[in-house]
Amino acid sequence: MAYSKAWLNYQVVENIRFPFDTLYAETGDKRIQIAAQELQVAAKELAKIKLSLVSDSSQIQRAAKENGAIPAARVVKGGIFLEIDGEMQNEESYRISRQGRGLVVCGGGESGLLYGTFALIRIMQTDPQLLSKICSGKQTVEQAPANPLRMLNHWDNVDGSIERGYAGNSFFFVGNELVIDGRTRDYARLLASVGINGTVINNVNVRGAATELITERCLPQLSRLAELFSSYGVKLYLSLNFAAPIELGGLATCDPLDGQVQDFWKKKMEQVYAKVPSLGGFLVKADSEGRPGPFTYGRNHAEGANMLARAIRPYGGLIIWRCFVYNCRQDWRDRKTDRARAGYDNFMPLDGQFDDNVILQIKNGPMDFQVREPVSPLFSGLKETNMMLEVQAAQEYTGQQRHLCYLVPMWREILDFKTYAAGKGGDGADSVADIVSGRLYGQGNCGMAAVANTGDDENWTGHDMAAANFYGFGRLAFDTALTAEEIAREWVRCTYGCNREILDCMLPMLLSSWETYEKYTSPLGIGWMVNPSHHYGPNVDGYEYDRWGTYHYSDCRGMGVDRTMSGTGYVSQYNEPNCSMYEDIKTCPEELLLFFHHVPYTYRLKTGKTLIQHIYDSHFEGAMQAQNMLLNFDSLKHILPPGAFERIHTRLKVQADHAKEWRDRINTYYFRISGIPDEKGRTIY
Ligand code: GCU
Numbered sequence: 001m002a003y004s005k006a007w008l009n010y011q012v013v014e015n016i017r018f019p020f021d022t023l024y025a026e027t028g029d030k031r032i033q034i035a036a037q038e039l040q041v042a043a044k045e046l047a048k049i050k051l052s053l054v055s056d057s058s059q060i061q062r063a064a065k066e067n068g069a070i071p072a073a074r075v076v077k078g079g080i081f082l083e084i085d086g087e088m089q090n091e092e093s094y095r096i097s098r099q100g101r102g103l104v105v106c107g108g109g110e111s112g113l114l115y116g117t118f119a120l121i122r123i124m125q126t127d128p129q130l131l132s133k134i135c136s137g138k139q140t141v142e143q144a145p146a147n148p149l150r151m152l153n154h155w156d157n158v159d160g161s162i163e164r165g166y167a168g169n170s171f172f173f174v175g176n177e178l179v180i181d182g183r184t185r186d187y188a189r190l191l192a193s194v195g196i197n198g199t200v201i202n203n204v205n206v207r208g209a210a211t212e213l214i215t216e217r218c219l220p221q222l223s224r225l226a227e228l229f230s231s232y233g234v235k236l237y238l239s240l241n242f243a244a245p246i247e248l249g250g251l252a253t254c255d256p257l258d259g260q261v262q263d264f265w266k267k268k269m270e271q272v273y274a275k276v277p278s279l280g281g282f283l284v285k286a287d288s289e290g291r292p293g294p295f296t297y298g299r300n301h302a303e304g305a306n307m308l309a310r311a312i313r314p315y316g317g318l319i320i321w322r323c324f325v326y327n328c329r330q331d332w333r334d335r336k337t338d339r340a341r342a343g344y345d346n347f348m349p350l351d352g353q354f355d356d357n358v359i360l361q362i363k364n365g366p367m368d369f370q371v372r373e374p375v376s377p378l379f380s381g382l383k384e385t386n387m388m389l390e391v392q393a394a395q396e397y398t399g400q401q402r403h404l405c406y407l408v409p410m411w412r413e414i415l416d417f418k419t420y421a422a423g424k425g426g427d428g429a430d431s432v433a434d435i436v437s438g439r440l441y442g443q444g445n446c447g448m449a450a451v452a453n454t455g456d457d458e459n460w461t462g463h464d465m466a467a468a469n470f471y472g473f474g475r476l477a478f479d480t481a482l483t484a485e486e487i488a489r490e491w492v493r494c495t496y497g498c499n500r501e502i503l504d505c506m507l508p509m510l511l512s513s514w515e516t517y518e519k520y521t522s523p524l525g526i527g528w529m530v531n532p533s534h535h536y537g538p539n540v541d542g543y544e545y546d547r548w549g550t551y552h553y554s555d556c557r558g559m560g561v562d563r564t565m566s567g568t569g570y571v572s573q574y575n576e577p578n579c580s581m582y583e584d585i586k587t588c589p590e591e592l593l594l595f596f597h598h599v600p601y602t603y604r605l606k607t608g609k610t611l612i613q614h615i616y617d618s619h620f621e622g623a624m625q626a627q628n629m630l631l632n633f634d635s636l637k638h639i640l641p642p643g644a645f646e647r648i649h650t651r652l653k654v655q656a657d658h659a660k661e662w663r664d665r666i667n668t669y670y671f672r673i674s675g676i677p678d679e680k681g682r683t684i685y
Pocket residue numbers: 163164204205285289324368396
């Protein structure tokens with residue numbers, strides 16, 4: 001099937017100043033070879049310039065000498081040099097600068113050079129002013145990645161389906177076989193272009209045939225895949241089944257302290273790494289939503305994770321252990337158990353007990369990728385444990401890639417959240433970004449992961465504009481100082497070229513979409529009001545009287561969960577002053593009001609509106625904004641490439657219709673349950 005080039009859609013940039021005709025690069029390493037090819041293609045397509053490649057080292061040295069001797073101002077045409085500079089901050093950093101009459105793209109290592117090359121291409125695509133400053137020697141661009149690990153987690157099943165996949169089927173697996181083709185390469189290219197350096201290709205809910213990925217049958221293909229990824233600076237990771245000793249090894253147990261189990265894993269890693277030496281390691285979901293884990297044997301998560309970490313250590317591998325552990329067989333009548341508390345309660349007591357090649361991967365919030373949640377308190381609590389932030393680009397609870405919901409503003413807020421882990425009144429260097437980058441505690445095994453939103457659809461992400469989340473995750477994980485707006489601008493320009501009308505229309509759409517979605521679905525941090533199992537569409541009580549710990553406790557007087565000290569006590573998991581801020585209804589940020597408090601409908605918000613009126617207004621506004629988005633988008637009818645307009649338009653129409661359904665169902669529910677009419681007299685059924 002034909003598929004799009006996404007943001008690597010090089011289109012001619014008018015009046016581009018790119019005065020180079022020769023590319024000098026020693027192309028022994030695959031990554032440098034790819035960087036050189038990529039730059040040649042980009043120069044041709046963006047600037048109509050044919051860059052001839054010189055890869056002979058003595059010729060390069062001669063050219064470099066001559067280049068240095070000639071002052072930039074005197075010469076019009078020059079060369080581009082792709083170089084490695086071992087003195088740079090780290091292997092993955094890069095610098096783009098004018099030297100003599102040439103432009104030098106320099107990497108701390110081969111991956112850095114590849115990132116630098118893609119950065120130069122991105123600047124050519126998006127920022128002619130910056131490009132001309134660089135070319136004329138007025139500006140140098142230098143960048144090191146903020147996070148050591150920048151990973152995608154695919155929830156692709158080996159049968160070709162994708163758990164929470166909203167963009168078609170898997171392009172990694174078809175009918176229990178691993179597929180490696182042109183699309184796999186183009187996928188790796190997309191990753192490298194935004195600086196993603198690791199990917200887990202199979203669903204962390206490892207079931208059935210997927211356990212076999214680490215058997216002799218699959219290793220040769222995995223080895224080819226790992227090699228292909230390596231040539232783009234991407235490490236292959238796999239999800240594994242904690243019960244593999246039973247499923248594959250024929251043992252009666254997977255107890256991490258059992259000698260036979262340890263021996264199974266030792267031999268398994270030996271076998272796997274003999275064939276796939278560059279494998280990054282494994283992602284594990286244990287004791288979570290029915291998956292096997294150490295709890296069955298009375299062991300804790302450190303014992304479980306360390307057992308695997310010790311087996312993989314000789315090969316430099318990592319064990320990425322998820323903290324999504326909670327009681328999913330709750331009794332909804334039990335008001336004491338609070339799912340939000342579970343991650344912290346389970347993992348805090350183990351701080352300092354994990355081996356250094358174990359990373360705890362923590363979802364951004366304490367629940368499960370709702371439209372808004374507070375930041376998981378584990379980030380503020382753990383101090384001697386490697387941590388990774390997990391976000392979800394797949395829009396499971398945010399419109400499933402049928403609705404436009406640009407999530408970078410949410411991720412930005414999460415990264416900026418001040419944890420006070422460095423103490424009250426600290427120096428400001430203890431945000432989530434400071435922690436997961438390893439800056440605060442000097443860790444190297446940490447970073448960010450996103451549950452991927454890709455599939456085999458022609459545009460990769462179902463909704464064309466959902467690709468902004470894919471792109472945005474990579475860019476933000478590499479450079480946590482970028483704003484959501486900067487990233488959105490880049491994405492629009494890279495994807496659709498430097499067209500003012502497209503940018504003017506799409507930028508506000510992207511930037512307001514999260515808030516719009518929140519308004520017509522579940523404002524004030526309440527979450528969850530979706531249909532069970534598939535999680536699409538409104539259903540206020542969909543998860544209310546169920547076992548999952550996902551309640552809103554609405555009755556005729558009020559709604560929301562009391563997580564204060566007199567409620568479930570969840571607030572106590574935060575450092576001060578965050579704990580007190582959430583505890584007091586007056587200082588609790590209103591966008592999270594119902595996450596932390598049970599509030600009467602007549603309670604007045606800071607705007608002076610009652611809670612119930614806010615609910616009505618928010619849903620009316622959200623639905624109207626969704627409708628306006630559809631109307632505004634019409635202006636791009638004859639401007640966007642054929643196909644793109646129709647695809648996006650169709651989804652915006654669905655979104656506008658479904659937003660009305662959300663509005664009417666939620667408002668009706670709260671009107672009927674509270675008996676309080678809308679002050680503005682609008683129709684509520
Ligand atoms: C959510 C999602 C599941 C997924 C789980 C996880 O609960 O609905 O499909 O398996 O998250 O993160 O493991």
